[in-house]
Amino acid sequence: MSARTLHLNLFVYPGGHHEAAWRYHGTDPDRLLDIGFYQDLARRAEAAAFDAVFFADGPSLADNVRYASRFRLEPFTWLSAVAAATERIGLIATASTTYTEPYNLARLFASLDHLSRGRAGWNIVTTGAPQAAGNFGLDEHPVHAERYDRAREFVEVVTRLWDSWEDEALVADQKSGVFADTDRIHEIGHSGRHLRVRGPLNLPRSPQGRPVYVQAGSSEDGRSFAAAHAEAVFTAHQTLRGGQDFYADLKARAAALGRDPGRLLVLPGISPFIGSTEAEARALHAEFDELTQPEYSLQLLRRLLGLDLTADQLDGPVPRRLIETEGERGNGSRFRLVLDIIDREQPTVRGLMHRLAGARGHRVVAGTPEQVADQIQEWFEQGAADGFNVMPPWLPGGFDLFADQVVPILRARGLFRTAYDATTLRGHYGLPRPAASPALR
Amino acid sequence: MSARTLHLNLFVYPGGHHEAAWRYHGTDPDRLLDIGFYQDLARRAEAAAFDAVFFADGPSLADNVRYASRFRLEPFTWLSAVAAATERIGLIATASTTYTEPYNLARLFASLDHLSRGRAGWNIVTTGAPQAAGNFGLDEHPVHAERYDRAREFVEVVTRLWDSWEDEALVADQKSGVFADTDRIHEIGHSGRHLRVRGPLNLPRSPQGRPVYVQAGSSEDGRSFAAAHAEAVFTAHQTLRGGQDFYADLKARAAALGRDPGRLLVLPGISPFIGSTEAEARALHAEFDELTQPEYSLQLLRRLLGLDLTADQLDGPVPRRLIETEGERGNGSRFRLVLDIIDREQPTVRGLMHRLAGARGHRVVAGTPEQVADQIQEWFEQGAADGFNVMPPWLPGGFDLFADQVVPILRARGLFRTAYDATTLRGHYGLPRPAASPALR
Ligand SMILES: Cc1cc2nc3c(=O)[nH]c(=O)nc-3n(C[C@H](O)[C@H](O)[C@H](O)COP(=O)(O)O)c2cc1C
Ligand SMILES: Cc1cc2nc3c(=O)[nH]c(=O)nc-3n(C[C@H](O)[C@H](O)[C@H](O)COP(=O)(O)O)c2cc1C
Numbered sequence: 001m002s003a004r005t006l007h008l009n010l011f012v013y014p015g016g017h018h019e020a021a022w023r024y025h026g027t028d029p030d031r032l033l034d035i036g037f038y039q040d041l042a043r044r045a046e047a048a049a050f051d052a053v054f055f056a057d058g059p060s061l062a063d064n065v066r067y068a069s070r071f072r073l074e075p076f077t078w079l080s081a082v083a084a085a086t087e088r089i090g091l092i093a094t095a096s097t098t099y100t101e102p103y104n105l106a107r108l109f110a111s112l113d114h115l116s117r118g119r120a121g122w123n124i125v126t127t128g129a130p131q132a133a134g135n136f137g138l139d140e141h142p143v144h145a146e147r148y149d150r151a152r153e154f155v156e157v158v159t160r161l162w163d164s165w166e167d168e169a170l171v172a173d174q175k176s177g178v179f180a181d182t183d184r185i186h187e188i189g190h191s192g193r194h195l196r197v198r199g200p201l202n203l204p205r206s207p208q209g210r211p212v213y214v215q216a217g218s219s220e221d222g223r224s225f226a227a228a229h230a231e232a233v234f235t236a237h238q239t240l241r242g243g244q245d246f247y248a249d250l251k252a253r254a255a256a257l258g259r260d261p262g263r264l265l266v267l268p269g270i271s272p273f274i275g276s277t278e279a280e281a282r283a284l285h286a287e288f289d290e291l292t293q294p295e296y297s298l299q300l301l302r303r304l305l306g307l308d309l310t311a312d313q314l315d316g317p318v319p320r321r322l323i324e325t326e327g328e329r330g331n332g333s334r335f336r337l338v339l340d341i342i343d344r345e346q347p348t349v350r351g352l353m354h355r356l357a358g359a360r361g362h363r364v365v366a367g368t369p370e371q372v373a374d375q376i377q378e379w380f381e382q383g384a385a386d387g388f389n390v391m392p393p394w395l396p397g398g399f400d401l402f403a404d405q406v407v408p409i410l411r412a413r414g415l416f417r418t419a420y421d422a423t424t425l426r427g428h429y430g431l432p433r434p435a436a437s438p439a440l441r
Numbered sequence: 442m443s444a445r446t447l448h449l450n451l452f453v454y455p456g457g458h459h460e461a462a463w464r465y466h467g468t469d470p471d472r473l474l475d476i477g478f479y480q481d482l483a484r485r486a487e488a489a490a491f492d493a494v495f496f497a498d499g500p501s502l503a504d505n506v507r508y509a510s511r512f513r514l515e516p517f518t519w520l521s522a523v524a525a526a527t528e529r530i531g532l533i534a535t536a537s538t539t540y541t542e543p544y545n546l547a548r549l550f551a552s553l554d555h556l557s558r559g560r561a562g563w564n565i566v567t568t569g570a571p572q573a574a575g576n577f578g579l580d581e582h583p584v585h586a587e588r589y590d591r592a593r594e595f596v597e598v599v600t601r602l603w604d605s606w607e608d609e610a611l612v613a614d615q616k617s618g619v620f621a622d623t624d625r626i627h628e629i630g631h632s633g634r635h636l637r638v639r640g641p642l643n644l645p646r647s648p649q650g651r652p653v654y655v656q657a658g659s660s661e662d663g664r665s666f667a668a669a670h671a672e673a674v675f676t677a678h679q680t681l682r683g684g685q686d687f688y689a690d691l692k693a694r695a696a697a698l699g700r701d702p703g704r705l706l707v708l709p710g711i712s713p714f715i716g717s718t719e720a721e722a723r724a725l726h727a728e729f730d731e732l733t734q735p736e737y738s739l740q741l742l743r744r745l746l747g748l749d750l751t752a753d754q755l756d757g758p759v760p761r762r763l764i765e766t767e768g769e770r771g772n773g774s775r776f777r778l779v780l781d782i783i784d785r786e787q788p789t790v791r792g793l794m795h796r797l798a799g800a801r802g803h804r805v806v807a808g809t810p811e812q813v814a815d816q817i818q819e820w821f822e823q824g825a826a827d828g829f830n831v832m833p834p835w836l837p838g839g840f841d842l843f844a845d846q847v848v849p850i851l852r853a854r855g856l857f858r859t860a861y862d863a864t865t866l867r868g869h870y871g872l873p874r875p876a877a878s879p880a881l882r
Contacts (some may be wrong), residue, residue, distance in 0.1 A: 033555050074548045115519060139659050174463070198576055
């Protein structure tokens with residue numbers, strides 16, 4: 001087995017990642033709110049020795065929930081129940097630095113890490129959907145740069161909270177009567193531009209010290225944030241070249257900050273349609289696309305590109321010149337990615353719709369198990385990925401195909417573990433447990 | 442079996458409720474952060490057909506953690522993992538209306554209710570400990586009246602969020618392609634003195650519609666809040682007379698607001714030391730008191746009464762005239778309760794220390810299983826309680842004694858169920874599932 005091996009997460013989404021997944025006959029729409037469904041899914045991923053399950057999140061309701069399973073399972077509660085049903089697999093929760101209080105967030109992660117015995121990861125986002133603002137008393141979603149400014153301060157604060165109990169602070173010596181060595185518990189006394197937090201946290205340091213820091217924004221601000229703070233990065237790329245550029249850029253930025261680039265894993269999304277022949281895989285993909293609804297996609301294009309189109313424009317070209325490329329929207333990496341598709345492929349509106357239906361801009365591959373494994377190996381060996389965020393088109397069937405047919409090939413090629421050799425998410429990712437940062441004096 | 446029967450919760454506290462519980466030889470201090478310990482405890486309570494397990498909470502670290510197990514397990518993560526290990530028992534999480542965002546809190550409870558299939562309860566508190574303020578960017582803990590003012594608005598907002606999806610809004614019809622009937626999902630458009638929240642929630646209405654509303658403040662403001670909003674009230678009383686007065690007052694307030702007083706359960710705390718003889722029970726209690734540490738109690742008196750005493754004053758009388766009875770402190774019901782003990786019993790400082798060590802002001806009883814059952818029956822039949830929040834001095838042993846020895850007596854007397862006849866916390870408490878309040882037009 002080669003020294004460097006793949007990291008694989010299962011990105012969980014109610015129903016699956018294709019926007020019409022919930023309509024597919026292999027999906028049971030009655031189980032989308034059933035925790036047993038997600039526990040079972042995590043057990044399957046654990047049986048395949050996946051590094052982690054990952055839950056996305058946002059504190060608002062998507063405007064196109066009429067046509068797709070776009071409600072939001074709350075990640076902390078959901079993953080805590082998943083933790084109780086599993087032993088080894090990592091648990092990555094998305095949480096916003098824009099719409100949470102750092103003290104509350106630090107507690108949720110420390111507790112998740114304690115109860116899972118060291119399996120928590122934090123996908124740090126600034127929240128993409130602007131409609132969240134209205135749920136938190138704001139007139140406007142803070143602009144991109146401002147969100148990242150708060151994010152930087154936020155990460156500093158929660159890091160200090162997680163480190164506010166030294167590892168040796170919990171004594172619990174029945175004889176002497178010392179429960180905690182309060183000389184080893186420290187206020188953090190933070191006072192900054194966005195936040196003021198005294199601390200200390202009200203919980204001993206957790207098994208991993210801190211959850212694994214994951215980041216999922218690929219804009220300029222997002223990259224520089226990731227280079228400084230992230231230990232794993234989720235990203236979306238359509239082409240090997242795009243993936244390589246991003247990978248090289250991010251590793252270089254981390255190195256320039258004095259970090260070991262090997263401790264910053266780049267994990268693009270991949271949504272695989274698997275068939276016993278390539279034709280069968282493509283037919284399966286087409287079957288999903290036929291279940292899509294134009295109203296859903298038109299709303300997506302409105303939100304993503306600011307394009308206000310109607311159903312009778314579906315078979316015309318995408319009106320490129322109506323897309324607003326400046327300002328807030330232009331900062332987003334997902335926006336840039338869609339713009340690249342339009343410029344490269346010149347699709348019709350319907351073509352673009354189908355292009356995005358699979359995984360909202362993430363790479364969709366359709367092929368035999370060998371072909372899918374080849375794609376994965378190529379990106380992994382050609383400097384575009386340290387592993388993948390696997391986004392099955394539908395669940396659980398789409399994951400089972402991957403686990404049963406692609407994973408054995410990856411193993412045979414020495415690219416993926418056959419069993420866990422660690423018990424924490426840091427262990428699976430090859431990351432050290434961080435020492436507590438020194439206390440303020 | 443008589444129509445009216447007891448409701449029993451297990452109030453879970455790391456180690457147990459006696460402040461020295463963690464030092465007792467029957468307690469394993471290495472398991473206080475082990476989720477398996479709490480899952481096992483909940484399974485024991487479920488085997489005894491208890492209504493619920495209850496977790497207290499506060500977003501700050503207690504100043505006397507040096508001497509006692511006063512860290513805070515985060516209730517949502519912890520109870521979600523407990524939910525995964527149980528089937529029927531209710532799960533009551535304490536959460537603050539002062540230090541959380543209503544949108545985030547509404548999601549956590551809706552998710553807990555979904556994943557537990559209708560077992561969530563919310564202990565609504567305004568947060569007692571003033572040091573929380575520093576963890577949330579505030580100079581001062583908002584004053585009592587202001588906290589309750591926000592609490593009233595907060596409950597209105599989260600109620601509307603929980604009702605923002607009508608029960609029929611989730612359609613998930615694969616054929617027609619309608620996932621959610623957006624005509625049945627409503628913005629709440631709240632704009633008030635403390636909060637602005639647009640909604641809707643990003644999750645379908647939960648099995649119970651809303652979590653059970655529990656309240657735990659007994660001050661004037663607390664009572665009027667409870668009369669208006671609560672479905673169960675946790676309270677602390679030392680004497681039957683005190684319990685009866687509170688019970689009658691609260692039921693009358695609810696009736697005056699046009700509510701059915703039967704749908705407002707009053708559940709005082711009780712901390713039982715159980716022995717095969719009364720002398721044995723008293724000896725057990727004394728054994729715990731011997732493990733207490735003066736430094737801990739002196740800090741408690743400082744915080745609770747504003748008294749700054751030293752160890753050499755332990756055997757003198759409580760300096761009653763130094764206690765500040767006006768202002769903020771004087772509003773708190775726990776303060777009043779301690780003042781009553783001092784006035785009634787004229788204890789020494791050490792005596793008061795031991796009086797409070799058992800359960801922080803809750804009633805401590807020591808006796809045979811029959812005597813403990815008698816006490817419970819007396820309060821239940823004499824108009825002081827609809828049930829109890831059972832606070833074992835140590836865990837799990839102190840609970841096992843209660844479940845194995847007292848519960849069978851209560852059953853033999855027809856006072857407590859032998860098995861669950863419902864599947865939700867509302868069901869156990871005899872409360873109806875609320876219809877969604879009508880949407881704003
Ligand atoms: C795999 C992946 C998952 C993501 N999940 C979320 C999410 O759950 N919530 C969210 O607000 N943003 C999420 N994002 C990030 C947003 O899509 C968006 O990129 C970000 O909010 C803005 O950052 P950027 O402009 O730096 O890319 C995710 C991104 C990727 C690549
Ligand atoms: C059984 C019980 C449990 C309580 N748990 C909490 C708690 O977990 N967190 C909290 O801030 N207050 C809790 N309280 C309430 C506080 O003790 C205090 O009464 C409240 O914050 C102020 O309300 P009051 O002045 O109306 O009594 C609890 C009260 C009781 C009776």
